[in-house]
Amino acid sequence: MSFGSFSFRRWAWKAEFLHSLCTTAKIQEFHKITTHSEEPPAKCTLYLQIKECHKITTHSEEPPAKCTLYLQIKECHKITTHSEEPPAKCTLYLQIKECHKITTHSEEPPAKCTLYLQIKECHKITTHSEEPPAKCTLYLQIKECHKITTHSEEPTKCTLYLQIKECHKITTHSEEPPAKCTLYLQIKECHKITTHSEEPPAKCTLYLQIKECHKITTHSEEPPAKCTLYLQIKECHKITTHSEEPPAKCTLYLQIKECHKITTHSEEPPAKCTLYLQIKECHKITTHSEEPPAKCTLYLQIKECHKITTHSEEPPAKCTLYLQIKECHKITTHSEEPPAKCTLYLQIKECHKITTHSEEPPAKCTLYLQIKECHKITTHSEEPPAKCTLYLQIKECHKITTHSEEPPAKCTLYLQIKECHKITTHSEEPPAKCTLYLQIKECHKITTHSEEPPAKCTLYLQIKECHKITTHSEEPTKCTLYSLSLSLFCTGTTTTRDETEKGHFMKDKKSGRRPSNGNNSCFLACPGSRSKNIHQA
Structure with a gap:
């Protein structure tokens, strides 16, 4: 107005x-x-x-x-x-x-x-x-x-x-x-x-x-929840306009303001404004009733969840992650001691900051960068490379299991990891079925942050190294056992070669059925080729 x-x-x-x-x-x-x-x-x-x-x-x-x-x-x-x-x-x-x-x-x-x-x-x-x-x-x-x-x-x-x-x-x-x-x-x-x-x-x-x-x-009424963002922007505008040292809570406001200024005046937009431009484009496309392209799906989901959760309806399951991020943003922005459940949010936020501003990315941000790259490649309809197979499967399983369909067998492992993450993050006594998940999580944490790895993480490191080597198409001798084990672990006893090459869930030659050796969850462990993410399991 x-x-x-x-x-x-x-x-x-x-x-x-x-x-x-x-x-x-x-x-x-x-x-x-x-x-x-x-x-x-x-x-x-x-x-x-x-x-x-x-x-x-x-x-x-x-x-x-x-x-x-x-x-x-x-x-x-x-x-x-x-x-x-x-x-x-x-x-x-x-x-x-x-x-x-x-x-x-x-x-x-x-x-x-x-x-x-x-x-x-x-x-x-x-x-x-x-x-x-x-x-x-x-x-x-x-x-x-x-x-x-x-x-x-x-x-x-x-x-x-x-x-x-x-x-x-x-x-x-x-x-x-x-x-x-x-x-x-x-x-x-x-x-x-x-x-x-x-x-x-x-x-x-x-x-x-x-x-x-x-x-x-x-007019001094008690502002409703739907006006919170408006008031924050108004306050940040006031603070940052009058040359005070801007507080942490206004960082995002200032970045958006800067990106708006840079990209409006036709300069070559810097990398840090990419997300701003994508959101701006998706807002324009989806507002004017065109059929939204695939790249705007996430934008539309966030927009819908914002609308649903702002107006006090009982939030549906699909908005759980949105609400968790919103809560973590609120908690961590206002300098409280962040709870354990916000650790991942803070790591992603930190990696985004580090990698956006062209510093040499540290080891702890490798996975973040891989996901970011796979998101970019697969969103824009290029033929996804082998290294993004797992990302796409997880994305698909997230979509299937979030919208309450009966989850297919290929998503069993995804659901187990999701459940273990939920149980162990919120300080319940972890059940026996989550022991392996916790060990991998602990070894990942220890070895990522350059401590001297303890003996119990030796196998984790070997698998991680072999995964890295074999994922990037080298053919190393020391990983032969890793590749063979993975192949056997995923294929069962007898498989057809063409299905193995394609990375489909393996079927027995004679019966045409999936193997009944309890390895249904291996679909996620070995996508695309004979040498993939066993350590993710």
Whole structure:
């Protein structure tokens, strides 16, 4: 609301005063005060500016920038008074004029005049030295920025005001709007659509939510949960705009702000803005009802989970992970001692930070980078390489088992690991079936962080090394047993060669059935070739 209204407020402030000047008594009062050399009071400032602009522009001098608005109003008054078809640039002038007429003569003001009345009230309150209420803060900031930027100072806090002013000027005069004004135009359009009571289209949903949250939180009601993010952004904007040292909780806000600035002005976007651009693209694609491409699936799931869980419905199983991440983000951002359940979240966050900013990635981030790479490769429909087979199977099992279908045999191991992760993370006494999971987890932790590995992890390290060697197509002698064991472990007794090569779940030649040797879970352990992730099991 406030974005699209900046210029409106500026017009309304002056146009309203111009209308009020039409009473002879007012003009006489201002003329009398300012003519007789007293120090003019604040209430006469605008009168003096108009008087000066009238004098300057009437006597053919080149009008200074500060008189631009005066001249536009004067021109629009002339055009619209003499019954010409008003041009687009005078639309706002006419709306203000109409609202002034409607609201002055005590009719019930229509919805379209609400903003006009709020500005009128704030002008009255703040001009006569009362303590301005919270609802007038934005009005005062705009008034101050108008004053500062009109008189050629170069302030940081008015950057947004100047951008909006520029976009208003560019887009009003029918030039092809540049990319940087897209958001301004969308807000302007949504303001127009939703103000005049049409059924708001999907693309205006976010605009309406922000407008509602602005209204609720400005008037000191207890803000509902759905406005939490709005308030955090508002607070971060305030903190970071006025040059204080930004707190940790505003880091993401600043990164998004920076990426918006970089990518809007057509520079080659740096790696750190890739995710921002993908989200922006998915938002655009999915908002305008095109069939969403595969790469936007995750974006849509998060959007749906945000909607479901924000409005207090019982969250479905598919949103469990979203809620855990949201909770961990909240806990770890506000400097509490992070609980055990957030360890993985913090590691991923750290690896994202390290690897995004081009440092040499440490060993502990290897798996994160592999997953990131496989996600990128497999999302964009390239033929997935062998090294991503396991990633794709896990992704598929996650999808199948999350949506309550009867899980197929190939997902047994995935479900066991998921269950053991859940049991052992939340400090229950681990059952016997999770012993191996815990040992592997412990060995992974010990050996990843460069401690001297204990004897109990020797086998884990050998398997890990052989997995690495054989995954990347070398043919080492010392891993022959690893490859053979894996092949036997996964194939059972007798298998067809073509199925082994393809990495399908193995069937007995004679019966055509899967082996009944209890190794159904090996599908995940040996995807794609004869030498894969036995250590994952």
